[in-house]
Amino acid sequence: MHEILGIPEYLWRPILAGFFSGIACSIVGVFIVTMHLSFLGICIAHSAFTGALFGLWIGWNPLAGAILFSLIASAIVGPLADRGELSPDTSTGIVFSTMLGLAFLFLGLIPGSKASALSLFWGNILTVTPLDIYILAGIALSLLLLFTIFFKEIHAVLCHRQVAMYVGIPTALIFYLLLIATGLTIAVSLQTVGGLLIYSLLLNPSASAHQLTYRFKTMLVLSVIFGITSCWGGIALSYKYNLPTGATIILISSLIFILSAIFSPKRQVKGTTNA
Template sequence: MIYSIFSSGFFWRAILAGGFLALACGLLGVFLVLRRDAMIAHGLSHVAFAGVAIGLLLNLLPLIVSLIICLLGSFFILKLKERAKLPGDTAIAILSSAGMALGVLLTSFKSGFGAELMTYLFGDVLAIAPTEVWLSVVLAFLVVILMVANYYPLVFMTFDREAALVSGVKVKRLEELLVVLTSITVVLGIRIVGLLLVSALTVIPAASALQLARNFKTTLILSSLFSLFSIISGIGIAYALDISASAAIVFISILIFLICLALKKLGLIKNF
């Protein structure tokens, strides 16, 4: 059994794509959680559903179409917050509902791709194609590079937006960068855990790390490690037990969070 797992090409493709996704989610999630923007990934995942439906309907690559739709949706959220003076969660809820409604409407125009649609809703990492793996690697690498390049301004803006503005930090541009990176990460997660669970990868590992870490860099490291462990172990368990990989990954993430929370509450471990 163990030999068959490690000798399977699709298993290693899943690990490669999942590993890079874990790094992107682990880093990005910390910024989103601390900025109280955790729900933006959830909202954009619903927008991505419309992109998947458009791609399947027009026989285009769903991931590419979803990326374009998510990028447009992310800027629409920013414009709603800025011009309509709406709270962030309200803008996200409006766009989320619109994206899901559009996706459902489009799927009613054509029958026959229900099974394929399910793989995008719930994920099917063990069936990921080589082209999707390399697309995931390139996009995840891009996310990490952009975050590292803008690390200090992002940290400044995350902890004190007003002070960052006064200091001349281009806050608006950084906020646009964050939603763009979130859009890319959401699309990356579609094939790993599916549209319905992708937001969990950006929120739960970061929330777990915040229970144990007492400085920002440690939080980023722990979040990435928790995300990586959840994805790799989830894929392995799913392959061995023939269960849903997306569900296994998310449940492991939740288990890690509960353990971290218990350790903090019981005082059994000192903050790193």
């Protein structure tokens, strides 16, 4: 078996995919966790899944459908939550359930075998193509660039949107930019990481980092490290013990979260309403 740096050649693609997915999902996860938008992340992930099924049904590339639907979900949920006419949870819940209904509809409408559709649930990081890796790398690097250039604006919007608005930061622009980035990251990661695994890669690394620090920069770095560790650790475990890769990635990210929660300096900190 041909090896590079002692690792079988066929494992390099999943390793690279895990690396870039780990970066992209963890960065977007920081946005979701800090702004308490976990449900929105789940909603967009379902929308991407629905879009991919739609793509399969009408004969498009599933990625195009996933991107289209995740962007549509972001475009609907963001303004609904922003305008305050409905609570963010309610508006996200309505879009979420509608997308779920559409997913089942498209699943039923896809002719012939449903195997390719069902594989979107858990993805397959072991069968990623070079094109998938290029797209993931593009998204990961774009996010790194976005967070580097607009660090102070993103930090302000994520931590205190109202104050950011008072001081003249274009909060709507930053918020929607992050929402679109979330939609794209989820859509692009869907085929490789899978519709179910994506939640854990979005939430667990950033939630773990959030437990460990009050420094935003440190939170971003830790989140990325946890994301990559989960992916690489999961791939290694799966390879060594012949286990499903998606499951091992999820379980490692959950283990990191449990350990972070146990050793969190924030464990004793409770919410108080300051008068």
